[in-house]
Amino acid sequence: MELKKMSIVAQFRMNLVKILVSTILTSVLTYVLAVFVFLFAEGTGSIYPENYYEQQIPEIEEYLQRQQKSGMSAVQQEELNKLVQGEDFFYQAVDRQGKFLYGTYEETIFFSEEEMYEKINTTAKVGNHYVYIVPVIDSAGKIDGAVALVYGLRLSVVNSGKAWISIALFCVLSCPFFYMILFTALFSRRFAGNLTKPLRMLEEGARQIERKNLNFEISYAADNELGQLCRAFSSMQEELKKSLSRQWKMEQERTETVEALAHDLKSPLSIIKAYTEAMEDDTEIDQEQSAYLSVIEENIEKSISLVKQMQYTSEITSPDIHIDQNQVDLREFLWKKQKDYEIQAREKQISIQLVFSETLPARIETDKKKLERILDNVVSNSIAYTPLGGRIEIRAEADEECIFYFIEDTGKGFTLKDMEKAMEKFYRGDEARSSEGAHSGLGLYIVWRLSQVLGGSVEIGNRESGGAWVKVWHRWK
Incomplete structure (x- = not known):
């Protein structure tokens, strides 16, 4: 059954089953291979069988029997150290009272002489180990002591140079967890890919709609x-x-x-x-x-x-509005516009102040006529709504992408209704910023539209000390 015909829940369950089945099969295969490897290693001497240490006991007994007539004094510690070797093979030599003399196993085995006599020539279990007691007879035929051989029944490596076998055993035992993580990553990646492909198409479609482009296609067909x-x-x-x-x-x-x-x-x-x-x-x-x-x-x-x-x-x-980009000396351009505005404002005795920021570039790339139309509309409105003897400030600033113009006046400012509707066509905010002459209500709409054409926008507000401000910006490179 094709994935596109399955529901997302069904796909999720199927992937979960795949992960479990793959983990089980690979784990079983790994165990089988590990058994063959360990059997081969055992055959080549890389691994001791479980009863390997138990098989060494007869040789040690034979050595101790050769010392029967001399007692414990003839049993050499160096010789026992040679005979009793291994990671899980130890010995302990005791006297006739069962007290410790020497050996590689120092824990107490016998707590009394009677206990030692009871366990001679027998095998007992002590913790995780087995203990076989070999008596030592003196010349008089009496027990002069004993040697306790302590060993474990499990697979073990021949020597420290074969430590890789212990690591291999650990890896084999823990392989199901590794396989579970591996197959989860593999199958979940494929599952996530099936999910993210259509989601990315939808995300890109949303971006196209945001850009006002509806000529695209979502090429994904599925029954889920x-x-x-x-x-x-x-x-x-x-x-x-x-x-x-x-x-x-x-x-x-x-x-x-x-x-x-x-x-x-x-x-x-x-x-x-x-x-x-x-x-x-x-x-x-x-x-x-x-x-x-x-x-x-x-x-x-x-x-x-x-x-x-x-x-x-x-x-x-019109969506096909033409933009005539050219180099503009911004400071010179603004100085010239200030002189023009001063002539317009002379009758009302309004002062026009021009302030440049240090960040303002010397030359910019923009449509000079459209920029001039923007500033003319904003400043003309400010002159119209600023009372006799008022003041208008034009401040120009810049960042890495945009030029910002702040035009502030000392008029009555905007109402809340003006804030909401001032950019709409034919809106006339006569309630707050009245003038004697009629106006079309297109001034700020034209400013807003031209600012957008130049890659910017416009905002309006009121100064805390009274009067209105208009912030206009556009891209400059």
Whole structure:
């Protein structure tokens, strides 16, 4: 059965069974191989059999029998040390009272003379070892002492040079744990790969949607939960694409309507303006009629300005807006703009201050016209809403990626409603930042849109000491 047709729970259980079965089979195989290796090693003398030390006892008995007529004094410690050798083979020589004389096993075996006599020529178990007692007879035929041979019944290596066998035994016994870890890592990696592949596709799809790109495909087909999730994601993508297409079409139609309306308004407004100017210049009119014509001309100018802003807004809303990147001497550019703003602010006696940060680069790469439009809109609004004798500060700073402009004024500041809606088209926050002249409500929207085009954005807020601040930034390289 293909994995893609199995549920995730079933895949998990199957992998668990695979891990257990693989561990058992490899462990059994390892044990079988280990038995053959140990049998071969035993045959070549690398390993002592379990009864190896027990097989040495007759030779030692023969040596002790040769000393029968001389008693314990004839039994040489050096000779016993040669005969009794091994990792688990010891001896203890005792006198006729069962007291310790010498030997490689120093623990007490006999607690009385009677106990020693009872155990002569017998094998007893002491702890994990066996003890065989060999008597030593003197010339008078009496027991002059005994030699207790202490040995273990288990596999043992021939010498310390074969210590690898002990290590091999440990590895063989613990191999199931190693196999369990190994197969868990192998099968879980494959299982995780089956899970992460579609999840990565979904993650990449989410990133594409975030970038407003819906022309991608989730190429994963399965009958399990992940397949269902991918199909649901693809369905959502298609519905989103349809919805955005409808929205884009509506936005396109609205933009075209605004452009057409602005274009159609431009001609009659220009004609009205021309006739108004002609009446003022070529016709004899009284003072009252002149005042009427001035009001008409003033409002025509405002209408023409609004039409131009509407046209410009339609242009910058287009997804194919052109960016004319060029080198700009930023300090010189800002100094020149300050002089222009001072002329605009002279009538209201507003001071314009310009502050540069030390981090500000000398030259930057940006669209100069769009940057100029951003600053003009922000500073013009500040001039309009700053009272007589007020102050406006323009501060420019930079980091490794962006240029930041902080424009602060001493006006009334923004309301909470302004904070939420100031970047929307045609929003007019007259409640808090009122001005005598009408305005389109497109100024900050244009600033926000152009800032995005240049790789930045805009924020607004109020100063603690009163007045508003606008923070604009864009990328500079």
